Amino acid sequence: MDLHSLHDIPHSEERFTGYLKEICETFEFDDAAYAGINPVGGTMHAIVTYNEDWQNHYQENGLHLIDPTLHSAMRSVAPVDWSRLGRNANFRKVFDTARDFGIGEFGMTVPIRGPYGEFGMLSVTRDCDAATWKKLKRNVIADIQPVAAHIHDHVMGSEPLTKFLHHPNLSRREKEILQWIAAGKSQQDIADILCISSRTVEVHLRSARQKLFALTTAQAVGRAIGMSIIYPS
Amino acid sequence: MDLHSLHDIPHSEERFTGYLKEICETFEFDDAAYAGINPVGGTMHAIVTYNEDWQNHYQENGLHLIDPTLHSAMRSVAPVDWSRLGRNANFRKVFDTARDFGIGEFGMTVPIRGPYGEFGMLSVTRDCDAATWKKLKRNVIADIQPVAAHIHDHVMGSEPLTKFLHHPNLSRREKEILQWIAAGKSQQDIADILCISSRTVEVHLRSARQKLFALTTAQAVGRAIGMSIIYPS
């Protein structure tokens, strides 16, 4: 996820806000926010319980570009506990202002990665002292990832395109050759490697493009990677 | 992850087996297995505590191709509880044989997805009755994902290439143009869209290829998608 994309994210989707509010009540958080992107459908989602003023401020000032909670989550497999982030200039810039809006600096952000490249982040926060946060964190740690996964599934599952996700039936040869293309080999290279004619390579690529509904081979590579049929290399 | 790839996975890496054994002791599992793939480095990993006979049987019979625990985990964000899988022909095929090797049909598989497209699965199993499994599952559910993430990080972090993972500094124009390439547009198309010369498009693509260390534009597309710089489209 490119953080620039977050600027274009649509306004909080109210139909899911209830879920986040329920989480806040259940786990005693003040606020929660979910941001998600589905590369296959090219869609983005946001759900936020924060008040309008903070939302506007955050967006207008492009705080997502420097927010260390987001940056860390993007590079992490596990949930990111804000209290473990360095209190550097960016952190201060975000959270000193947040305080004016009643938002504290204790929270956590849970990255969620799905099988088709979907990516989401669930952030939850509570304005409290360190000891309370430590206790709250321990109480919710068991549930936060399943909860995040649940929200993510719900949001992604609300997209028609995801439901339509049809796994194309590439032959083994087609996959193999497309993988070599992704590795930077030319058709002639691949022909030499596989001891076949370059015209045969061309035929397989054409077939693969058709099955992937791709106009070009580069597009086919991209789609196949997006569907985990082949891998970057 | 293409399940065919698992056939080529190297033998269990003994230097990490201790971790899995520790997990088995701590959480009272009989066996554990981790399989991971790092697309950027093109590497695969396996760590297994199962006995040699089952390992050989599993591999020789290509059971990974039909193992529903693997298939489900690949399509899931959350951990997959085996007891919730349908007892269909494939399940029976795997687990009726497993029983002969002392492996029960209660377990779970945790998918782990990293920020650079790394993917892993941690499977743990216990030969017991349903009630015991239900209790054990409840006991470990809080810790299983962090543990899986920990193992995954360790295995992936053991690769020199991962440490070298340098996020290339593509300019905005380079990203934009590469995204259009991934959308199937030709250089001339892109020039028309952006109201620039196709020779300019060509220059940006060359620069992008260089920054991504790619031999071809298709390879550059693949790598950029793998790094989430651009998206399939």
Add this chain to the structure above:
DNA sequence: TTAGCTATTAGGGAAATCCCGTAGTTTTGG
């Protein structure tokens, strides 16, 4: 002010890709 980076543009031509169509052989699944 200077250096580095980005964005823009072009010439000439070789190499590669792709289009469109065709066809034989082998393998696979019902």
Add this chain to the structure above:
DNA sequence: CCAAAACTACGGGATTTCCCTAATAGCTAA
């Protein structure tokens, strides 16, 4: 056994990509 899919291969030629080389202008940070 049979039909469909996969694998193999080709002709002819249009189109696109990419190589190599070169240059200017604007912006930003030191």
